[in-house]
Amino acid sequence: MFTGIVQGRGTVASIEKGEAVWTFSINLPNTEGLERGASVAVNGVCLTATEMDGDRVLFDVIQETLERTNLGDLCAGDEVNVERSLKMGDELGGHLLSGHIMGTGEIIARTDVGEGVDMTISAPLSMMNYIHEKGYIGLNGASLTIGEVVEHQFNIHLIPETLRLTTFGSMQKGDVINIEIDAMTQTIVATVERMMKEENPEGKS
Numbered sequence: 001m002f003t004g005i006v007q008g009r010g011t012v013a014s015i016e017k018g019e020a021v022w023t024f025s026i027n028l029p030n031t032e033g034l035e036r037g038a039s040v041a042v043n044g045v046c047l048t049a050t051e052m053d054g055d056r057v058l059f060d061v062i063q064e065t066l067e068r069t070n071l072g073d074l075c076a077g078d079e080v081n082v083e084r085s086l087k088m089g090d091e092l093g094g095h096l097l098s099g100h101i102m103g104t105g106e107i108i109a110r111t112d113v114g115e116g117v118d119m120t121i122s123a124p125l126s127m128m129n130y131i132h133e134k135g136y137i138g139l140n141g142a143s144l145t146i147g148e149v150v151e152h153q154f155n156i157h158l159i160p161e162t163l164r165l166t167t168f169g170s171m172q173k174g175d176v177i178n179i180e181i182d183a184m185t186q187t188i189v190a191t192v193e194r195m196m197k198e199e200n201p202e203g204k205s
Contacts, residue, residue: 001086002041002097004136004143006166010042010082012074013056022066023050024059024074028082031055039085039099043167044141044178045069046085046099069101070140070176079167081141097138101178102127105139108153110173115160117168122153123179129189130181138180142166 008029016023026042028034031052038049040057047059066072074080086096105127109120121139123131131137131154135146142162147155163169171177 002046002083002099002141003086004097004138004141005083006081006142006162007083008165009079009167012076012078012080014076015074020063022061022072024061024071026057026059026080026082027055028057029055030084031057034084041081041083041085041097041099041141043070043080044097044099044138044180045071045101065101068103069178070104073176079170081166083141096184097141097143097180097182099141100180102181103179104176105179107171107173107175107177110171113157117158117163118147118155119158119168119171120153120155121177121179125152127179127181128152130185135185136182138178138182140167140178141180142168 010029011027013025013027015025024042028040031054034040034049034052034057036049036052039046040049040059041047042059045065047061049057050060051058061071103124105121105123107119108122111118131146131149133146133149137144137146139156144156147157158168
């Protein structure tokens with residue numbers, strides 16, 4: 001489990017592209033206490049550390065993950081958001097995330113607002129039932145509060161500290177972003193939809 005509080009940026013050192021699995025070599029901002037088999041969120045995707053050499057850690061990524069997330073778009077030298085898995089007793093500063101990405105969105109607008117940044121994200125219509133103003137969302141592994149929601153788009157406001165710790169400061173219009181909807185929100189929406197269908201089984205208004 002993760003909190004969505006990004007701990008820093010890692011840098012992709014290399015990518016070995018196999019037929020079924022890609023192996024990412026990533027320089028992490030902090031590997032203290034990290035062991036082989038540990039979980040690390042990379043751009044919000046839960047990955048397992050397979051080998052370590054100092055701050056450089058290897059992760060294997062299967063094709064389904066490459067297709068569902070923006071990891072398949074990465075190149076050597078790119079930066080990624082990094083969060084180590086939550087440990088018992090850690091402060092929960094964001095909201096609980098599993099590292100299981102639902103899909104991707106696209107940044108369709110970016111505006112500097114003082115020292116912060118406002119972004120408008122376009123998301124697939126299949127996700128919009130879960131995206132509500134003032135709710136939480138995981139974007140590239142960062143726990144963020146949703147702003148205005150209009151049709152298949154929503155806004156977020158990024159404060160200077162978030163821009164400093166994450167890759168959002170360098171992200172631009174057209175960039176693809178990983179989206180995770182937390183399990184509690186998915187459960188609530190699914191429950192409400194089921195109850196509505198039970199109360200109105202024939203779809204009458």
